[in-house]
Amino acid sequence: MIASVGSPGVPVLDLDLFRARVEARIEQFLDAKARAVDTQRLPAPAVESLRAFFRAGGKRLRPLICACGWLAARGGRETASLIRVGAALEMFHAFALIHDDVMDRSDRRRGRPTVHRLLESDFSRSHPAGDSARLGESAAILVGDLSLVWSDELVHTAGLEPAVFMRVLELIDRMRSELMFGQYLDLTADARNGAGPELPLTVIRYKTAKYTVERPLQIGAALAGAGEGLLADLSAIALPLGEAFQLRDDLLGTFGDPEVTGKSQLDDLRAGKYTALIALALGDADPGQAAVLRGVLGNEAISDADADRARQVLDETGAAARVEQMIADRYRRTLTALDRAALPADADQALRSLAHDAVWRRS
C-alpha cells in the first residue's frame, strides 16, 4: 500500500526495506522456535502452520504504520527494536486472523487454505473425517494463541528502555482489548436485530480505526519517545483514516471489480456482513427494497442476479452515495489533522501517501 517514503535521495527509513526486515525477523524468530520444538520433541505442526501462514504474504500494514509513527516522532533510521516491535504487531495480527477464520469457518486466506483447514488435512491422515475437522479447529485456536504469546515475546525481548517499554505495553494492552471488543461486537452485529448504522460504525472504530491505524501509529511514536501531545495528534489523523479505509473496504466488497479486488462481489452479502452500507440502506429502504436486501443477506445460495438487485437497492436508497460521502468527509478530516500536526516531512509524506492509497484504492 505504501511503498516508501518518497523523498528524493536516500530516505532515512525505506519502508520497502523495513517491511522486508520485519518479515526476515519473523522468519528468524520462527526458525528458532522450530529448532526448539525439534530438540524438545514438541509438535512441529504448531510452528510449521504459523510459518506457512506468514510465507503466504500479507500487506504488513501495521508494521508499516508503526514505522510512520516512528518517523512522526523523529525516530530516524530504523533500529532493531523497531523491527522487532513491527514483527510483534504482525504476529499479533496473525493471531487475530487465525482465530477469525476459525470463528467464520473460512476455507481460504491469502490464496491458501486457512490454518485450521491446513491442520485438518494433516489430521485427516491419522484421524476419521469428523474428528479431523474438529481437531483442525482446536489446533488452530492453539496456534493462534501461540502467535499471540510470541508476539509478546518479541516485544519483551526488543531491548526497550524501561519508560518506553511501559508506554508501549500500555498501548498494546489497549489495542488488544479494543480489537477483542470490536470482534465481539462484529460477531453479534446482525441485520436481524435492526440496529442502525451506529453499530457498524462502532465496529469499524474498534476493529479497524483503533486496531489497525491508531494504535500501531502511536506505538511507533512511543518507541521514539513521543509525548502525549503527539500521540493525540496521531490519533486525530488515524481514526478518520481507519474509518475511511474500512468504509472503502465495505463498498469494494459489494461494488468492487472482482478482476481487480480478487474477491467475489457475493462474499459479503452471503456472509450477511452488517456494514454501515447495509445499515444505511435498510434504514431508508421501502418494504420492497428491504425484502430484497433481507433475501440476500446471509443467504448462501444467492446468484449474481440477486446480487445485482441488492446493489440496485444500495444505489436507489442512496446508501452507496452516502458511504462515498462519509469516506470523503473522513479523508478530509485526516488531511486537516495532518495539516494541524505539522509532522516531520518524511512522516507527513508517508502518511499522506498511505491515506490517499487506502481511501482511493480499487482493490
Added chain:
Amino acid sequence: MIASVGSPGVPVLDLDLFRARVEARIEQFLDAKARAVDTQRLPAPAVESLRAFFRAGGKRLRPLICACGWLAARGGRETASLIRVGAALEMFHAFALIHDDVMDRSDRRRGRPTVHRLLESDFSRSHPAGDSARLGESAAILVGDLSLVWSDELVHTAGLEPAVFMRVLELIDRMRSELMFGQYLDLTADARNGAGPELPLTVIRYKTAKYTVERPLQIGAALAGAGEGLLADLSAIALPLGEAFQLRDDLLGTFGDPEVTGKSQLDDLRAGKYTALIALALGDADPGQAAVLRGVLGNEAISDADADRARQVLDETGAAARVEQMIADRYRRTLTALDRAALPADADQALRSLAHDAVWRRS
C-alpha cells in the same frame, strides 16, 4: 488444597487471606472493565461471562503456588504486586480453561454451564438455534482472548521494578508457550496412533508440571528477587510434584469415588483421554484386554459395567499399580529436593503440606 502456612502464631503470609485478596483483586479489575464497557457502549456479556466464571469458584492453585515461591525467596508479607501477579496467573488460567472447554465441547465447569454454553443461551434469545451454538463458541474464544490480554494488563500494572519485571515476563513467556505445546500434544495424543507412555508423560510435564507448578513457583520467587540457584531448586521441587499431582488426577478419574471426587468414573474413558495409565495398560495388555480398553476409550455409549471391565484390565495389567509407584517415586523426589533446597521454614512447610495434599488426595 493448602489452607495456610501452618506455623504457630501469626504467619507472615496467610494463604487463605492471600487467596481472598487475589479474588477481590480480580473482582475489582473486572468491575472497572464492566464500567468502561458500559460507558463506551461495548458488549457487556464479554465481561459478565468472565465475571460469572470467576465467581463460580476454583482452587486458585497457581496464585497459591506463586505465594509459596515468594516465601521461598524470603519475600515476607504479601504486597499489592504479589496479589496482582497472583490475580494475573488466575486470569491466564481462566483463558486456558475457557478455550479448553470450547475445544472439548464441554457443557459444564465448576458446577455451572461453561462460558460458551452460557453465551449460547444468551444468543438463543435473538438468534436461531444452529447460529446460537456457533456464536456461543466464537464469543467464548473472544472472552478467553480477553482474559489472556487482561492477565497481561494485571502484570503490566503491578508496579514491578524493571529488573524483576523483565524476569517475570520471561518466565510468563515460557509458561505460556509450554502450556500451548502441552495442550497441542494433548489434543493430538491418541490411543489409536499407538504411542507409548512417553507421550502422556510429556503432556503432563508441559500441561501440569511446568504450567501449574514450576512456573508459578518461580514467578513468585522472581517477584522477591530470587537468583538462578533458587529458581533451579524450585524447579527440582516442582516438576516431580506436578507430575505426581497429574498422575493422581488420572487415577482418580477412573478409580476415584464419585461421591468424593464429584465426577463420574466414566468421563475420562468416554473422552478417550490418553493418560499414562491407559498407555501403560495398552502396552502390557494381551489382545483380549486391549480389545476391552479400545472398546471403551472415546466411546460415548459405555455403561458402568463396561467401565468396571476396563478398570479390571487396568488392574490386571499392573498399570494402576505402576502409576501408584510412579506417584510415590515422584513424591519422594519432591521431598528430597525440598531437603536439598533448605528453604525458609514457612515456604518449606507450605510446600510440604501442598505436596502431601496434592499427591495423597481422594478428590
